Amino acid sequence: MAQEIRKIKTHGELRECIALQEEIWGLDAQGTMSPVTLKALTFENPNMSVNLGAFVDGVLAGFMLVIPSFRNDMAYAHMFGVLPKYRNMGLGTRIYAKMMHELSDRGIRSMAGTFDPLECKNAHIYLNKMGAVAYGYVPECYDVECEMHKGLPLDRMLLSFPVTVEPPSKNLHDDAPLAMPDSMPEEKHVLVEIPRDLAGLKKADLERAAEYRMQTREVLSEYLNNRGYQAVGVVLPDDGATGRYLLEKGEAA
Template identity: 25%
Template sequence: MPMIRDIVIRQLIDMDDLSATVDLQQAVWRMHDVEVSSPHTLRAIAHSGGAVIGAVARRHSHDRANEQLVGFCFGFGTLRDGELWLWSHMAGVHPDYQGQGIGLQLKLAQREWALSQGYRWMAWTFDPMQAGNANFNFNRLGVTARGYSVDHYGVMQDGINAGLASDRLEAQWELEAPPP
């Protein structure tokens, strides 16, 4: 596990930060280029009222040259049941930095951002067969299941999901309720 000075959670807005998400997505999910959420798409999300939030590891100083993006999440608004929800499409932490609470810091920062924007609910899908993800979502965040979608994304080619059905459980998170 790399030794880091500290982790800073912040919004990612400029193109350099957003471009760093490409390598991160490839490291987390072992995605092919065509499957990656592009920096231009993330810029559009950040510019149009969504949020792209990053976990940045700082080594030895506060100089940006000593920063490394080690986790990120992004979400955008959607209308569900007549109410505005935040849809969190992607969240991940570099494999070298997993197990250090960074994913929880990211989701809690996303929650705080959403509450500051007036959202009361957040939702996303996850693979219920990934026990770590299920444990994190239910036991660390306190989400409830909203629905189950068979073959939600169709055929996926990334290093985690290739050759597997893309069934997903939809999580819903009541943001005003404190996490467990």
């Protein structure tokens, strides 16, 4: 199958981009980005954003939309996804690598973004592979109908990525103490447990998934928002049932 990574520009491609939002995240018409806004973000004079699509045999299979911020050296990763049937083909990696070159050429040195704190696979990709750190926690960040996250409030972690094609390697300390709502130690490093497979857990035991949301919300909000810690990686124990964020305390200002 022929693969191509390039900018999304035509009206037809923009319609495909909206359809992808519906299929990837289960967003309804109110939750997807409008074709008017998407079209405005494709303008090159003025330069509004970078909207890259991954095309497989001419069909849009994934995309990444990054928009500028009021910080000249930082951009915001608004959406990044690949259709389920096209995953595990390296498309996400190729889109991301192309985006890093595009941003670097524009003088962008870092990129912010958000993701669901209980999505272990995404945490592994963002923190371990892409070199991001999570520096904040936002309870109920979004108020939209979303089939993928139906049954749980849409909490999000705030991320900061370095704009580089060679993310720094990380040394993950898996022997740090485990933090829980009733026990939040003040150590250089602490671990916070999350489910390895959120979608599977929701299907099997939605009540348990909701408990994870509330427990991790309390712990991560305290460490990231109040104590100055960052989530610098995710440890993946051999048992396969859970993952554990590695939180690191920042240096005092």
